[in-house]
Amino acid sequence: MARILILSTATDVLGDTGNPTGVWYEELASPYYAFLDAGHDVTLVTLGGKPIPIDPNSDVSGEDAPASVTRFRADAEATALLHNPGRLEDEDVTAYDALYIPGGHGAMFDLAESALAANVIGKAWDSGKIVASVCHGPAAFAKVVDANGDSIVKGRKVTAFTNSEEEAVGLVEAVPFLLETKLRELGAKFDGVDNWQPHAVADGRLVTGQNPASSEDAAKKVLALL
Numbered sequence: 001m002a003r004i005l006i007l008s009t010a011t012d013v014l015g016d017t018g019n020p021t022g023v024w025y026e027e028l029a030s031p032y033y034a035f036l037d038a039g040h041d042v043t044l045v046t047l048g049g050k051p052i053p054i055d056p057n058s059d060v061s062g063e064d065a066p067a068s069v070t071r072f073r074a075d076a077e078a079t080a081l082l083h084n085p086g087r088l089e090d091e092d093v094t095a096y097d098a099l100y101i102p103g104g105h106g107a108m109f110d111l112a113e114s115a116l117a118a119n120v121i122g123k124a125w126d127s128g129k130i131v132a133s134v135c136h137g138p139a140a141f142a143k144v145v146d147a148n149g150d151s152i153v154k155g156r157k158v159t160a161f162t163n164s165e166e167e168a169v170g171l172v173e174a175v176p177f178l179l180e181t182k183l184r185e186l187g188a189k190f191d192g193v194d195n196w197q198p199h200a201v202a203d204g205r206l207v208t209g210q211n212p213a214s215s216e217d218a219a220k221k222v223l224a225l226l
Contacts, residue, residue: 009106022053103135
């Protein structure tokens, strides 16, 4: 059994727009159950242990809902974690085998700006752990450097929510930066596909997924590395 730490955004407002945001439900739920169903131990945390808001655009039900979201919504133990996650500050990331960061636009604000999150991710990387993220989650890599002072994405093949996808959802002006552009500036070998298509890549211990539809594939790559 491996131990996996999931670090979620706790930001519930999309910048200056006043519109609600948060974590994208599928990007949390699909890997959460992929890891649990494989027999691993999962711990869910945020900065300061703040509650995890669900982006309302991802809180779908009925036939349109991903199976993992329907399952999560009906899981009292899982939904309790949304209201009372652990505190990242209380965790020793080196005691885990993998760190996974789901997306949702919220990550562009708290996780991208947090020196604490950057330090924890860098420590996970330097200690040989698997580091994985999907969609807007790689915004958390913006300030992360390794022991040599280099960005952990420098020279590595990564993917994330593309500029084209950001344009398609009409939020280019709402986000603090375009994630694809930022990753390229940090020296990443950005690898994107057509909008909304499932796409996950692993470059060594670094696993990234492009969009919500890539969550399950990214989780499978993490499980393969474990």
